[in-house]
């Protein structure tokens with residue numbers, strides 16, 4: 001007679017499986033991260049959301065009562081079967097039940113039947129002399145199998161009738177969360193012209209500004225701002241010179257765009273660049289205009305456009 005899986009093993013396992021199943025149908029407001037760490041974080045967030053649901057505890061409580069009843073019934077069946085065993089078998093069964101569950105589980109992996117035992121369970125057909133034993137399926141294997149069935153049904157129901165794993169809904173939800181995060185980030189990183197500071201003295205900022213310039217501006221102003229579709233940014237001539245301060249003039253044009261030429265678009269207003277990024281790129285433009293060598297047509301740069309602003313001339 002086989003030993004039963006003890007209640008302290010199968011009850012917690014079943015409870016855990018129930019809670020896991022609930023993680024599939026409980027909506028959670030997070031964006032899944034990739035990778036192993038993301039997987040663990042995801043599970044923790046989902047479990048956190050699940051344990052807050054009253055219905056989960058109700059189901060777990062009902063399941064617990066049912067499992068305890070099943071356990072009691074099994075015990076009765078076990079006692080009945082035990083009575084029918086011969087004295088020898090009873091002694092063997094009792095001796096075996098003294099061994100801990102995990103030790104038994106572990107040794108069962110390597111345990112082999114005796115020749116007589118095999119004789120009793122051999123199946124009466126063969127192929128090429130190969131015979132089969134009618135071994136009982138291991139309990140852990142069966143449990144996994146049943147769990148797979150329950151998981152599959154729950155998944156299919158959840159997929160069909162709830163928002164769970166609906167990629168369209170997930171996409172919209174994740175985008176909403178990302179937009180909110182972006183908006184928060186922009187709020188924290190955005191500065192208006194009043195807050196903008198000329199940081200062209202800081203080589204690290206100028207370097208970062210250069211990167212932003214390369215990504216967003218060189219297609220029109222070309223390398224080092226020597227000018228192409230957009231004007232030469234290294235010379236003393238300016239089409240736009242509304243602001244008295246050169247740095248703020250550059251900042252304002254990049255943030256709001258050039259007032260009379262839509263080609264120079266409003267990077268700040270259109271949220272293509274945050275206020276802080278514009279501060280950096282404006283510091284870079286200030287730097288190439290005021291510190292680096294002025295590039296002229298002789299250097300392959302664009303001819304001056306607009307008016308020479310005396311106050312902004314390179315010293």
Ligand code: HEC
Pocket residue numbers: 212213216217218219220221229230231233237238239240241250253254258259260261263264265267281282285305306
């Ligand atoms: C699609 C092309 C294009 C892109 C991209 C572009 N610009 Fe411009 N930019 C222009 C044009 C055209 C003008 C001239 C506007 C005018 O005529 O008023 C200009 C003007 C300017 C001016 C004022 C120059 C002056 O003489 O008044 C500055 C400063 C400037 N751009 C900086 C930038 C920065 C910094 C970026 C990147 C964040 C950038 N631009 C991206 C086309 C562009």
